[in-house]
Amino acid sequence: MSITIESLACWLVDIPTIRPHKLSMATMGCQTLTIVRMQCANGITGWGEATTIGGLSYGAESPEAIKSAIETYLAPLLCGQTFSGPAALADKMNAHVKGNTFAKSALETAFLDAQGKALGLPVSSLLGGALTTRLPVLWTLASGDTQKDIEEGQRLLAEGRHDTFKLKIGARGLDVDIRHALAIKAALGDEVSIRVDVNQAWDLTTAIKGMTQLQDGGIDLVEQPIPLWDRQGLIALSQRFAVPILADEAVSTSHDGYALASGGFTGAYALKIAKAGGPVQALKLAQVAQAAGVALYGGTMLEGTLGSVASLHAWSTVRMQWGTEMFGPLLLKDDIVVRPLDFSHGQVTLPQGPGLGVDIDEEKLRYYARK
Numbered sequence: 001m002s003i004t005i006e007s008l009a010c011w012l013v014d015i016p017t018i019r020p021h022k023l024s025m026a027t028m029g030c031q032t033l034t035i036v037r038m039q040c041a042n043g044i045t046g047w048g049e050a051t052t053i054g055g056l057s058y059g060a061e062s063p064e065a066i067k068s069a070i071e072t073y074l075a076p077l078l079c080g081q082t083f084s085g086p087a088a089l090a091d092k093m094n095a096h097v098k099g100n101t102f103a104k105s106a107l108e109t110a111f112l113d114a115q116g117k118a119l120g121l122p123v124s125s126l127l128g129g130a131l132t133t134r135l136p137v138l139w140t141l142a143s144g145d146t147q148k149d150i151e152e153g154q155r156l157l158a159e160g161r162h163d164t165f166k167l168k169i170g171a172r173g174l175d176v177d178i179r180h181a182l183a184i185k186a187a188l189g190d191e192v193s194i195r196v197d198v199n200q201a202w203d204l205t206t207a208i209k210g211m212t213q214l215q216d217g218g219i220d221l222v223e224q225p226i227p228l229w230d231r232q233g234l235i236a237l238s239q240r241f242a243v244p245i246l247a248d249e250a251v252s253t254s255h256d257g258y259a260l261a262s263g264g265f266t267g268a269y270a271l272k273i274a275k276a277g278g279p280v281q282a283l284k285l286a287q288v289a290q291a292a293g294v295a296l297y298g299g300t301m302l303e304g305t306l307g308s309v310a311s312l313h314a315w316s317t318v319r320m321q322w323g324t325e326m327f328g329p330l331l332l333k334d335d336i337v338v339r340p341l342d343f344s345h346g347q348v349t350l351p352q353g354p355g356l357g358v359d360i361d362e363e364k365l366r367y368y369a370r371k
């Protein structure tokens with residue numbers, strides 16, 4: 001069903017985190033969601049979100065730049081235009097705007113929300129149909145303090161909320177990081193899956209040393225240990241170690257996925273709608289991975305509920321061998337949706353209503369929107 005875009009509005013929404021979230025490149029005390037409202041013909045409204053982590057310390061697009069790209073370049077391009085579907089929308093955006101995948105992701109999400117509402121179908125149905133309505137979700141322990149992380153992990157295990165944890169390492173010396181990871185693994189026990197994310201912080205020599213110790217210590221997965229540009233290094237590590245590598249920053253689009261897999265990479269790819277330019281674009285990377293026998297993982301930019309749900313609709317249509325990390329809304333002190341997502345027993349429920357299946361609390365949106 002064709003959708004005519006009438007207007008676009010954009011807000012920067014600042015929501016504090018429940019605790020400092022320590023990554024290799026930044027510590028987050030607040031998350032900024034770039035929220036988009038797409039007003040369409042026939043009174044239909046689509047909502048989208050573009051969110052990044054750590055300002056410009058993580059990637060090339062900041063929340064402010066995403067908002068500016070949408071308002072200055074993409075809105076004039078799209079408003080007043082009719083699109084038959086997300087393929088036509090992406091074609092138009094890519095023909096006139098290079099890169100800016102976060103901004104494009106928010107717009108593709110809003111479009112899918114509007115189209116789903118117009119058709120009375122959930123977004124997952126527009127993407128091939130959900131294989132499941134409950135998706136696994138791990139939790140990231142990243143307080144920066146080993147004992148606090150152990151206590152947080154034990155509490156979440158006791159509450160039955162999560163049974164798999166990811167640790168953020170790479171900001172400190174290798175020995176400190178390895179002690180930290182292995183102490184948490186030992187404290188939480190053999191039944192609990194522990195993965196680490198280095199966020200590109202090591203060079204290849206450090207990675208070989210670190211991965212040897214992590215593998216011996218029973219860590220299940222090592223995410224992006226070396227810089228995104230070192231494709232050959234990532235391929236070599238994936239072939240050298242039994243502990244699998246999760247490529248994250250190194251794989252944004254299907255082209256990246258093809259280059260890594262054809263070079264001999266084994267392991268898994270972290271899909272993220274923001275890296276690829278939207279849910280439809282992220283699934284193109286999934287298809288390349290499936291064709292190459294590379295496993296899949298549903299990644300987050302620590303989005304709020306809108307961005308997390310948009311991702312979940314896409315992730316629900318493929319087999320995620322390593323599960324997902326769509327816990328972003330749980331890291332935020334508040335939300336801008338009427339009904340929060342249902343997280344329990346290490347899983348989250350995919351909303352079933354038309355579009356994203358999420359209603360925006362516009363009063364909350366106004367309250368948290370940057371003035």
Ligand SMILES: [Mg+2]
Pocket residue numbers: 197199223224248249270
């Ligand atoms: Mg990562």
